[in-house]
Amino acid sequence: MASNIQIEIGKGKLGILTPVMGAVHTTFMAGVISIRRGLSKPVGSLTQMGTIRLGKRTDNRNPMVKDFVPLADLNDIVFGGWDIFTDSAYEAAMNAQVLDKDLLNEIKDELQEIKPMKAVFDKHYVKKLDGSHVKQGGTKMELANAIIQDIEDFKKKNGCDRVVMVWCGSTEIYIKESDVHSTIEKLEEGLRNNHEDIAPSMIYAYAAIKSGIPYANGAPNLSCDVPGIVELSKQTGAPIAGKDFKTGQTLMKTIIAPGLKARYLGIDGWFSTNILGNRDGEVLDDPENFKTKEVSKLGVLEHILEPSKHPDLYKDLYHKVRINYYPPRGDNKEGWDNIDIFGWLGYKMQIKVDFLCKDSILAAPLVLDLALFLDLAKRAQMKGIQEWLSFYLKSPQTLPGLPPMHDLFDQLKKLENTLRYMMGEDLITNLGQDYYEEDPE
Numbered sequence: 001m002a003s004n005i006q007i008e009i010g011k012g013k014l015g016i017l018t019p020v021m022g023a024v025h026t027t028f029m030a031g032v033i034s035i036r037r038g039l040s041k042p043v044g045s046l047t048q049m050g051t052i053r054l055g056k057r058t059d060n061r062n063p064m065v066k067d068f069v070p071l072a073d074l075n076d077i078v079f080g081g082w083d084i085f086t087d088s089a090y091e092a093a094m095n096a097q098v099l100d101k102d103l104l105n106e107i108k109d110e111l112q113e114i115k116p117m118k119a120v121f122d123k124h125y126v127k128k129l130d131g132s133h134v135k136q137g138g139t140k141m142e143l144a145n146a147i148i149q150d151i152e153d154f155k156k157k158n159g160c161d162r163v164v165m166v167w168c169g170s171t172e173i174y175i176k177e178s179d180v181h182s183t184i185e186k187l188e189e190g191l192r193n194n195h196e197d198i199a200p201s202m203i204y205a206y207a208a209i210k211s212g213i214p215y216a217n218g219a220p221n222l223s224c225d226v227p228g229i230v231e232l233s234k235q236t237g238a239p240i241a242g243k244d245f246k247t248g249q250t251l252m253k254t255i256i257a258p259g260l261k262a263r264y265l266g267i268d269g270w271f272s273t274n275i276l277g278n279r280d281g282e283v284l285d286d287p288e289n290f291k292t293k294e295v296s297k298l299g300v301l302e303h304i305l306e307p308s309k310h311p312d313l314y315k316d317l318y319h320k321v322r323i324n325y326y327p328p329r330g331d332n333k334e335g336w337d338n339i340d341i342f343g344w345l346g347y348k349m350q351i352k353v354d355f356l357c358k359d360s361i362l363a364a365p366l367v368l369d370l371a372l373f374l375d376l377a378k379r380a381q382m383k384g385i386q387e388w389l390s391f392y393l394k395s396p397q398t399l400p401g402l403p404p405m406h407d408l409f410d411q412l413k414k415l416e417n418t419l420r421y422m423m424g425e426d427l428i429t430n431l432g433q434d435y436y437e438e439d440p441e
């Protein structure tokens with residue numbers, strides 16, 4: 001299928017900038033460095049390990065994704081970021097206690113060189129954090145301009161050809177979309193007047209997108225998911241994707257729920273609870289910050305199961321999500337799901353899931369894939385919301401009124417077909433009738 005998409009070949013270095021040096025971000029950076037040095041494998045990354053089928057099943061064309069589309073090479077990536085603490089990436093990774101000390105010490109030289117720039121931060125939005133490495137004074141617009149300047153300086157200093165930004169920062173308090181977010185003019189006015197509904201994650205998003213830089217939002221904050229910012233992304237040609245990395249319990253949910261629905265099994269209730277002890281868990285221990293996460297997690301089942309279309313099966317589903325801060329576990333989360341289901345004639349059954357996962361290990365490859373695909377999208381002149389990246393996100397950003405797709409396998413098909421489309425290959429519908437048609441004489 002011919003597409004009109006022309007993809008510029010990325011030459012030179014790609015800067016991946018993230019507001020923060022937290023657990024996810026340092027696990028991502030340390031991971032890429034150790035993969036570059038041949039110490040580890042990029043497990044969990046579709047861009048690095050994935051293959052993609054092209055043409056008919058009998059054609060045997062299954063290239064690696066990274067050989068099929070022109071992605072940046074891992075050796076061309078340069079890292080940078082902002083944080084409210086002065087710790088280098090090495091110290092921050094040590095504090096996060098996700099990766100083995102031995103591995104971190106082996107790549108200490110490179111990690112130590114990555115030092116955060118001063119953050120745009122306001123405790124009002126993340127009650128449980130306090131830090132001194134913060135830009136002082138000025139309006140929110142002045143702070144946004146300071147980030148724009150930081151990006152320019154980073155590009156120059158590191159000789160980067162291109163830059164992308166991925167928010168891996170803390171979850172902020174719940175903010176409802178309001179009038180100030182509705183147009184770019186109102187948003188810019190709000191930035192000049194320090195409007196309370198503009199949180200730091202939105203200031204970073206504005207700065208990146210204003211500069212035409214691709215932006216992904218790994219947390220459930222509004223950030224780039226408001227009409228004013230979407231409008232800006234179309235004006236400046238920046239591809240954007242949000243929100244909230246799909247890892248852990250929600251990943252499991254979007255694997256299991258489509259399967260139950262495919263077999264038309266009913267669900268009475270889905271109770272999800274988990275314990276985690278990292279800084280993210282501490283931040284989410286505050287009810288106002290948890291509320292933002294809760295909204296992002298709760299939408300998933302509703303969209304997959306579509307109770308209004310299947311009232312007999314899902315109308316009364318009781319869905320509850322709990323996150324409990326429990327320091328002894330650190331980044332090693334344990335998530336329990338109790339699913340009350342029913343089958344033929346309404347007979348009841350239960351499914352129990354106990355997922356002992358490592359949050360940042362699941363999230364790090366998503367940072368890499370989102371950054372590489374957004375850079376590809378930018379070079380393919382794809383601007384605005386990139387719904388094909390929903391695969392990575394818990395609460396996918398779509399156009400207003402367009403229901404998001406949550407089923408992981410639908411999302412994968414969408415992603416793969418987008419890559420085929422970009423490269424002028426036939427889309428795969430899985431119809432497969434042609435294999436069974438008799439050869440015309």
Ligand SMILES: NC(=O)c1ccc[n+]([C@@H]2O[C@H](COP(=O)([O-])OP(=O)(O)OC[C@H]3O[C@@H](n4cnc5c(N)ncnc54)[C@H](O)[C@@H]3O)[C@@H](O)[C@H]2O)c1
Pocket residue numbers: 019020021022023024025082083084085096119120121122126129131168169170171172200201218219220244245246247248278279280283359360362363
């Ligand atoms: N780990 C996962 O599986 C996962 C999944 C989905 C979403 N997330 C989200 O990703 C984000 C990061 O998670 P984490 O485990 O790395 O958390 P973390 O607490 O280890 O790191 C967050 C970092 O953000 C910094 N920060 C906060 N506000 C900032 C600001 N305004 N500017 C600069 N830095 C700022 C903090 O200092 C901290 O270093 C969280 O919002 C989390 O909810 C994580």
